[in-house]
Amino acid sequence: MTISLQPGVNLTVIPTEKFKTIRLFFRFSTEHQKKTAAKRTLLTNLLETNSLHYPFQTKLSEKLAELYGASFGLNVGKKGNLHQVNLMMNLVNEKYLNEEGILEEGIKFIQEILFHPNIKEDAFDFDTFQLEKENMIDYLESLKEDKQTLAALRLQELYFMDEDQKTPSFGTKEDIQSLDAYDLVQTYQEMIMQDQVDIFVVGDIAEEKVSRAIRRLPFTPRNTFSPKMFYQQELKSEVQTETIYEPVIQAKLNLAYRTSIYYNDPRRFSLLVFNGLFGGFPHSKLFTNVREKASLAYYASSAFDSFRGFVTVQTGIDRKNRSRVLSLIEEQLEDLKEGHFTENDLQQTKVMLKNQFLLSLDSAQGLIEMTYLERRLSKLVKDETEFEEKIMAVTKEDVKKVAEDLQLQAIFTLDKKEEAYE
Incomplete structure (x- = not known):
């Protein structure tokens, strides 16, 4: 079942008895661009680390522990011309527990992460921002040591004519270095208000219950136009x-x-x-x-x-x-x-x-x-x-x-x- 929650925001429920957990998956899609790839990647690191009401990573971990060891994470990906920010959460199915409301609590946690980031006075928390920025620069620098990955990335740069397609989903070190805690606020606002949103819930659960809980998330309507997924390139005359x-x-x-x-x-x-x-x-x-x-x-x-x-x-x-x-x-x-x-x-x-x-x-x-x-x-x-x-x-x-x-x-x-x- 797929329903439109808002223009540009869709929910798909996949009922199945294959799994004992419930997987919640949120995908934010927009055009893949060199100028935004690194920003969106750093944004996922910030959202994953803390939030306004969970200002420390330990607080996030404690909340996940309360949800019977729920797992949670964000990452980025690229599919053709699309850049994707993905949020995943796995919850134990309350059918196996003598407790109700776990799905609702999980969705409240996601609402905290997506709609209450650790932003004060128009900037992400400076300490968190600086730490995650340094961690990301270190990670991008470390890719040079993985020669197999290095070769794959350089082959892409050589093959593609388009500057955006030359750029991996996580961006480049050069694009990260100049960013500050204010820049990421605009990136966050564009993602949460303008990206196409696809929400998936997989597990042994009633569709009506999922729909009722997800509808409480304060997504706003957005332009339903989406860039073409496929990237096509002319044949080069020389290798x-x-x-x-x-x-x-x-x-x-x-x-x-x-x-x-x-x-x-x-x-x-x-x-x-x-x-x-x-x-x-x-x-x-x-x-x-x-x-x-x-x-x-x-x-x-x-x-x-x-x-x-x-x-x-x-x-x-x-x-x-x-x-x-x-x-x-x-x-x-x-x-x-x-x-x-x-x-x-x-x-x-x-x-x-x-x-x-x-x-x-x-x-x-x-x-x-x-x-x-x-x-x-x-x-x-x-x-x-x-x-x-x-x-x-x-x-x-x-x-x-x-x-x-x-x-x-x-x-x-x-x-x-x-x-x-x-």
Whole structure:
């Protein structure tokens, strides 16, 4: 059941007896922009730390303990052109306790967090702000030490033409450094008053009870216009390449391809099967031929983003093998274009994708994400049976067409300087 609480504010209840807890999930969506990504990320840290009536983190923890150990947190995400702030809370289902009102108390807690932040005299609490700002700068600085993450982020910067798409959901250190406690108040007000809000409640609970409790939250109407979810980019005439040098033990070689297949395209099922054969599973070509048989990579895998038409390959290699690995990756793609894979490989991939999908349905968050996309986009499958039918219907020719659709656009290498080996 989905109901409109206000223009731009929707509640979806997903009744299920699968879980003994109730999950409350609030998603605030707006256009993803470089200038606001870091602000919104820092805002989630501030909201998660304290509030006006719970000015210390210990007070928040005590309240959660009173709610039988409820869990709570905020984070950010990005889906195509959308930037998302997510709030999650898990509550024990009061059906298993001799006590009522736990759902209502949980929603009151969320109301405190969202509508009563620790703002005084038009600024967030200065001590909290300064601490969280420093923590976030330290975190962003630490990403440089995770070379796999560093390579993935630099590949995105190289691939995308749009400055906003080059920027990760959490923003950049440079955008954080200039912020003060007053700036975040405007960011908060824009989020709470202008963002599209999608609320999900999952669990064994009556829809009417949820609706009655959630309606008490003081959301106001907002513009129902929402930016398009999908980001599309023109094909570049030349492959972009970049190499940076750092004191790494293991070199990184990452590739980015453009695909015309997006989430709401019926060909997405073929893309799922293609990715499983290319580098998504342990029996895939990249894993077995590049990593196992040729022993040219410490890891080799592929992934895709069906909201940005973006397929990536990630490898960790010895620098001396770069050219051989690059050629071997291209060979695996050519093999898929020519249909050089067995019927057994095809069927194994389909079974693994089906099991992966079924596992997602056993997760409250998996149900939320699927329902969220169904609401915003066309519903490609109505249940697990139809998903299995569409996956099983993918043919060798379908996989070949997906492989042929890929266009190499960017190659990023993270390497050690030559003299470092001497």
